[in-house]
Amino acid sequence: MKKLTIICGLALLGAACTKEAGLTYTEKDKIYFVYSYLYYGKVIEYDKVLFSFGKHPDDIIRDTAKIPVRVMGQQAAKDRQYHFSIDKDSTTAKEGVHYEVLNPQQTFGKGLFTDTLRVVALRSQLSSSHIKQENARLRLRMESSDDFDKGTTRGAVIDLYINNYLSEPKWWKKYEGFGLSYYHPEKWKILMQFHPSFRDENADYPMDANLVGTYISSLRSYLANIPTYDQETHARVLIDKLVP
Incomplete structure (x- = not known):
């Protein structure tokens, strides 16, 4: 059975910085990871995303984990590029074993304030034990690019946890x-x-x-x-x- 994951009601909440009349926005736009949900009317933000194969049928051996990415600044009339790196010292997930190879340069779509980074997760080498509860962690760190500065501490780093057991739902x-x-x-x-x-x-x-x-x-x-x-x-x- 199937994800997941993760893992309270999740809502990916879009946000935008808009121009005020008579003012010109001159700073370079910033970009950051965001993962949030609404709890009793309050937005709770997390620095981690949980993706679980636990609810998937047994024959599903790969699927896509989705991590929201948000701009602090303006929409653009064209696609833009953003960069991230993998923090190898804090990552236990193995490339090609727990997730497919990631391109560190990704496209942020035109006309958007929030886009999605997609990570293909792999199941075959993950334990399904509820007792051991193995989680493979992939830590991503946002970097500056020609189109974006990386955001402040908030949203600069996010952890993706990939597992293969039915982890306790938030509710x-x-x-x-x-x-x-x-x-x-x-x-x-x-x-x-x-x-x-x-x-x-x-x-x-x-x-x-x-x-x-x-x-x-x-x-x-x-x-x-x-x-x-x-x-x-x-x-x-x-x-x-x-x-x-």
């Missing part, structure tokens, strides 16, 4: 108090079968709290009546505990 802990209890990938798989809204690991809340309570009750009943086991330890999965 899980918000529902623990409704009886969902501890996180386990088998429990999440069942919830995804119950309703497609549960597939979005990045959602702020997949659904109304009153409605989700009904699905949690159904999950409790399912696990009590249909034996479900941890694939590594073979312990039985119940709503509130693992039974050896």
Whole structure:
């Protein structure tokens, strides 16, 4: 089953610097990485992106991770080029093993304030163990180019984590108090079968709290009546505990 990833409701929020009447924008535009979501009306920004193959079917061995890139400045009537580097000292992901070769020069599309850097992630050498939880980290650092200065500290560096297990969705802990209890990938798989809204690991809340309570009750009943086991330890999965 499938990504991901990551990993609360994600929203890629565009931003722009606009000209005021009578003023001329003369500074060189800046560029930076941005990854953000809306939480209780507040924009939360992260310095990392999580991409997981955990929800992919087993035959999907490559897919594309997307990292938003934003301009601090003006839109342009033509494509522009930006540069980044790979921080090898802080990177554990291996080129050609965990991700395909990246061109350090990328195109930022004309007329845009936010574009997307695409990284092709590779699955075959990633462990699917929920216990070990292997994450391959790719750290990218924005650099200056002919078209852009790199931004300030904010957004200058971003980490892409690539994994192959069902990492806990952001909304899980918000529902623990409704009886969902501890996180386990088998429990999440069942919830995804119950309703497609549960597939979005990045959602702020997949659904109304009153409605989700009904699905949690159904999950409790399912696990009590249909034996479900941890694939590594073979312990039985119940709503509130693992039974050896």
